Amino acid sequence: MTAKIKPSKGAPYARILGVGGYRPTRVVPNEEILKHIDSSDEWIRSRSGIATRHWAGPDETVAAMSVEAGGKAIADAGLTPEQIGAVIVSTVSHLKQTPAVATEIAHLLGTGKPAAFDISAGCAGFGYGLTLAKGMITDGTAEHVLVIGVERLSDLTDLEDRATAFLFGDGAGAVVVGPSKEPAIGPTVWGSEGDKSDTITQTLPWDVYREQDAADVRYPALRQEGQAVFRWAVYEMAKVAQQALDEAGISADELDAFIPHQANMRIIDSMIKTLKLPEHVTVARDVETTGNTSAASIPLAMERLLATGQAKSGDTALVIGFGAGLVYAATVVTLP
Amino acid sequence: MAATQEEILEGLAEIVNEIAGIPTEDVLLDKSFTDDLDVDSLSMVEVVVAAEERFDVKIPDDDVKNLKTVGDAVEYILKHQG
Numbered sequence: 172m173t174a175k176i177k178p179s180k181g182a183p184y185a186r187i188l189g190v191g192g193y194r195p196t197r198v199v200p201n202e203e204i205l206k207h208i209d210s211s212d213e214w215i216r217s218r219s220g221i222a223t224r225h226w227a228g229p230d231e232t233v234a235a236m237s238v239e240a241g242g243k244a245i246a247d248a249g250l251t252p253e254q255i256g257a258v259i260v261s262t263v264s265h266l267k268q269t270p271a272v273a274t275e276i277a278h279l280l281g282t283g284k285p286a287a288f289d290i291s292a293g294c295a296g297f298g299y300g301l302t303l304a305k306g307m308i309t310d311g312t313a314e315h316v317l318v319i320g321v322e323r324l325s326d327l328t329d330l331e332d333r334a335t336a337f338l339f340g341d342g343a344g345a346v347v348v349g350p351s352k353e354p355a356i357g358p359t360v361w362g363s364e365g366d367k368s369d370t371i372t373q374t375l376p377w378d379v380y381r382e383q384d385a386a387d388v389r390y391p392a393l394r395q396e397g398q399a400v401f402r403w404a405v406y407e408m409a410k411v412a413q414q415a416l417d418e419a420g421i422s423a424d425e426l427d428a429f430i431p432h433q434a435n436m437r438i439i440d441s442m443i444k445t446l447k448l449p450e451h452v453t454v455a456r457d458v459e460t461t462g463n464t465s466a467a468s469i470p471l472a473m474e475r476l477l478a479t480g481q482a483k484s485g486d487t488a489l490v491i492g493f494g495a496g497l498v499y500a501a502t503v504v505t506l507p
Numbered sequence: 508m509a510a511t512q513e514e515i516l517e518g519l520a521e522i523v524n525e526i527a528g529i530p531t532e533d534v535l536l537d538k539s540f541t542d543d544l545d546v547d548s549l550s551m552v553e554v555v556v557a558a559e560e561r562f563d564v565k566i567p568d569d570d571v572k573n574l575k576t577v578g579d580a581v582e583y584i585l586k587h588q589g
Contacts, residue, residue, distance in 0.1 A: 218547065399568040402552045437549050 181311030182350030185304065187507045188250070188315070189347045191243025192474035193236045194461065195227040201337060208333040215337045220436020224340030224462030226325040231341070233265040237276045237321045240343035240470070244317065245280070247507065248347040255347070256313035257286040259303055261296025261466040263373075263495070264322045265289070276319065286313065293371070294432045294494025295361070296320050296466030297344070298502060301490075302359040304348040319345040320466030327373065329392035338435070339393065340462025344470025346507070357419030357503035360411050364497045367403065371395040371495040393495075404438045404493055408501075409445035412491045415501035426452050427486035428476060428506065432493055433458035433468035453481050465494060473506065482506055509588050510562055515581045522557045523577075526550055536578035544577075554580075563589040 200223050201212040215221060227236065237260060245252055258280075260273040273287035292299040297320040304316035324339035348356070375391040412431075416423065429452050431439055436458055443454060455472035464471060469490050476482040484506055491501035510518065520534035527546045540546040546554060551574075555566045558580065564587045566574075574580045 218549065396568070398548055398552050398571055401549050402556065402568065405552075406556055441553060 179311035181309040182314075183309070184351040184354045184356070185308040185348050186351035186353075186355030187301075187346045187504055188349045189244045189246070189248025189507050190470055190474045190477065191240045191245075191247055191345050192471045193239035193243070193343045194471070195225040195231045195236070195341050197226050197228055198223050199226045204330075204337045207330040208336050210333050210337070218435075218437065219338060220439075220456070220459055221337055221462050223460050225342055227323050227341040231323075233262060233272055233321050233323055233343075234275045234279060236323075236341070236343035237272070237319045237345070238279045240321070240345040241276060241280055241317050241319055244345040244347045248315070248349065250315060250347060250349075252281040253283050254315050255280070255282040255285050255317045257304070257307055257316045258282065258319070259300040259316060260287075260289045260319045260321060261292055261300045262289060262321045263291055263293055263296075263465060264324055264327055266326065273319075280317075282317075292466070292498050292500070293496055294434065294463075294465045294468065295492035295496070295498040295500040297469040298359060298361060298490065298492040298500025299498075301346070301348065301356065301502065301504075302361065302500060305356050308348060308350055315347055315349045317345060317347055318470075319343060320464075320468070320470055322465045322467050324393065324463070324465060327391065327393045329374075329389075329394075332392065332394070334397060335393060335395065338463045340464045342461060342464045342467045342471055344464075344467040344474060346470055346473075355505035357415065357421070359500055359502045360415045360418060361500035362498070367399070367497045369396070370399045370403070370497065401435075401438060403497065404434065405441040405445055408491060408493045408499060409442050411493075411499055411501050412442070412446055412489060415491065415503055416489060419503035421487060421489075421503050423447070423449055423452070425487060426489055426503075428453045428455070428482040428488040430455040430469055430472050430476065430488050430490045432491065433461060433472055434463050434494070466492075468492075477506060510584075512581055512585055515562065515584050516577070518561050519554075519558060519577060519580060519584075522554055522561065526553045526557065534577055536576065536581060538577050539575055540577065540580075541575075558584060
C-alpha cells in the first residue's frame with residue numbers, strides 16, 4: 172500500500188541574513204603581472220578596469236579563506252555555527268575533488284553535522300548556491316544555509332598569457348540564508364548554454380598527466396575568448412538581468428544597487444548602458460581592487476558595498492553571475 | 508531597402524563616434540579600427556552589435572576578427588545586409 176508520507180514544513184520565504192568576505196593579505200599590483208607579459212598598466216586598466224588583485228599565500232587555502240568568510244557571515248547574521256543546517260560551497264579551484272571541501276569547512280567552523288556539498292557553476296556559482304539555499308529553506312530541509320563562493324584562481328592562471336594573466340584574483344565571499352516572513356529573494360532566472368563551453372575553459376583536463384610525462388605538459392589554466400564572452404555577457408546577460416527584474420516585479424527605478432559578477436569593468440559599464448539603469452542605482456565596482464574571483468565575486472562585492480556604506484541593509488539589489496559553461500543566474504534580493 | 512556603401516560608411520562613422528569618441532570625418536575606408544582609430548577589441552564588439560542593429564545584419568564572432576579596416580566592415584555589411 173502507499174502509506175502517507177509526512178511532508179517537511181518550510182518557511183514561507185527566505186532572505187539573506189548576513190554576509191562576510193575574505194581577501195588574501197597579499198595585494199598584487201599590475202606592475203607585478205607585467206614581469207611575465209609584454210603589456211602595460213594602462214593597457215590592463217583600459218581593458219579590464221583592474222588595478223590590483225589579491226593572491227592567496229600557502230596558508231590561505233580554499234578551506235581557510237572559506238572559514239574566515241563563513242565565520243563573518245554567521246556572526247553578521249547574529250547566529251552561531253551550530254545553527255547552520257547546510258553548507259554549500261561553489262568553487263572551480265579546489266584542486267582536491269574528494270571529499271567535498273564543504274565538509275571540511277563545516278567542520279572547521281564548528282557547525283556540527285550539517286548537510287555539506289560543493290557545486291561547480293563557475294562565475295554563476297553564487298546565484299546557483301543562493302537558489303538551492305532558498306529552496307532548502309522554503310522546503311524545510313534546512314533552517315539556515317551557509318552559501319560560500321571561494322576561488323584560488325591564481326592556481327589556474329597562466330602568468331604568460333597576456334589576455335588573462337591580469338584578470339583573476341583569489342578570495343572567499345559568504346552569505347547566510349534563513350527564513351523570512353516576507354519575500355526577500357526573487358525568482359531566479361538561470362540557465363546554461365553548453366554550445367558555448369569552449370569560450371571559457373580550463374585548457375587541459377587533469378588526466379592528461381596520466382597519459383603524458385608531466386614534465387612535457389603545461390599546467391592547466393583558464394582561457395577565454397575575450398570578444399565572444401564580452402558580447403554574450405553584455406548583450407545576452409542584460410536580457411537575463413531585465414528578466415530577473417520583471418519576474419521579481421521590480422522596476423529599475425525601485426532598485427538601489429546592482430551587483431553583477433565582477434568579471435571586467437568594461438562588461439559592467441556596457442551592461443549598465445544596455446540595461447539603462449537609472450543613475451541613482453549604486454553599482455558594485457569591486458573588480459578594480461579584487462580582480463575576477465569567479466564564484467566569490469558577488470558576495471565579496473556585496474560585503475564591500477555594505478561595509479563602505481554605498482548600500483545599506485534593506486536595500487533592493489539585482490545580482491547576476493555569468494561565466495564558464497556558459498552558465499548564468501540572476502535574481503533580486505533584499506540586502507542583509 | 509538595402510543601404511548603399513556611402514550610407515553604411517556614414518552610419519559606421521556615427522557608431523564609432525558614439526562608442527569610441529572618434530570624429531566622424533576620421534572614419535574612412537582605409538582606416539584600421541585598432542591602429543588608426545584606437546577602437547580596442549572590446550569596443551569593436553560594441554561597434555559590431557550597433558552595426559548589426561542598424562543595418563539588419565548578423566556578424567558572428569568568428570567574422571569579427573577579420574574586420575580589420577573600416578572598409579572591411581563596410582564591405583561585409585554591404586554583402587550580408589538583410
